[in-house]
Amino acid sequence: MxxxxxxxxxxxxxxxxxxxxxxxxxxxxxxxxxxxxxxxxxxxxxxxxxxxxxxxxxxxxxxxxxxxxxxxxxxxxxxxxxxxxxxxxxxxxDKRYQQTFIQDEDAEPHCDNGPWRNLLKNENAKQLALCINGLSETQAASVKLAYLKGFSREEIATQLKTKVNTVKSWLHRAQENLRKCLMQY
Missing domain, CATH: 1.10.1740.10 (RNA polymerase sigma factor, region 2, helix turn helix motif)
Known part of the structure; x- marks a missing residue:
């Protein structure tokens, strides 16, 4: 043709x-x-x-x-x-996300009671944190909001200014990527 x-x-x-x-x-x-x-x-x-x-x-x-x-x-x-x-x-x-969400996350590891502080207390948790840090920014943000802060998919979508179906995709891909990463340890 x-x-x-x-x-x-x-x-x-x-x-x-x-x-x-x-x-x-x-x-x-x-x-x-x-x-x-x-x-x-x-x-x-x-x-x-x-x-x-x-x-x-x-x-x-x-x-x-x-x-x-x-x-x-x-x-x-x-x-x-x-x-x-x-x-x-x-x-x-993504630039807006980096300017707002990452600034918030940067402060969190220094908090005495923050989820990251608790997460890093044992070796398995350190491996998980390394794997989370290896995710794309949107996947990592979705995982942190969902599992460390307890946000619903709808709340994550609002926070990250995207659609709920997109958040579902990010979480699904993040789960697959985390599984693969953790199998390496």
Whole structure:
């Protein structure tokens, strides 16, 4: 299939997606997800974050396919711009997170009664802490809020300014990563 045919097919798939055609949406996703995830990954340099960005972008594409204007941009350009804006939003959110949440966490290890102080009292706990510190920032923050502070998924989503489903994904991935890390010790 040549470039023009591919662009024509993507335009048609976006138009069908705008009409609620799930099969067209899935085909559009199948045609573009590897490239778009690569764009996100190049920007955020974290596979979990790029996967989240891709998911959020395709939700946006599903809801806003009717806003695509073929005379203004090629289909892949439009899709890439959605990914880029999502990635830029994520980068800005992560910077806000670092400025607020990490400052709070930095103070915690020095507290006599803080959860980190209790956690570091035995060798197994030290290994767990090392594994937690090896998680992505969002996964580590989710784990700390959930298991050290007792926050619900909804409270974590509010604290980290994201969606509950994203928090669920972070916690699930963190659990897998922690399991793998702890098996090394």
């Amino acid at each position: 040549n470039k023009e045919d591919k662009e024509s097919e993507m335009r048609a798939l976006i138009a069908l997606t705008a009409l609620g055609d799930r099969q067209a949406f899935y085909k559009l996703y199948s045609m573009t997800n590897a490239y778009l995830n690569g764009v996100a990954l190049a920007m955020v340099r974290n596979q979990d974050a790029s996967n989240d960005i891709l998911q959020d972008a395709f939700v946006q594409i599903w809801h806003n396919a009717s806003s695509y204007q073929p005379e203004r941009s090629k289909p892949l350009t439009w899709l890439t711009s959605i990914i880029r804006y999502r990635a830029l939003d994520r980068i800005a959110k």
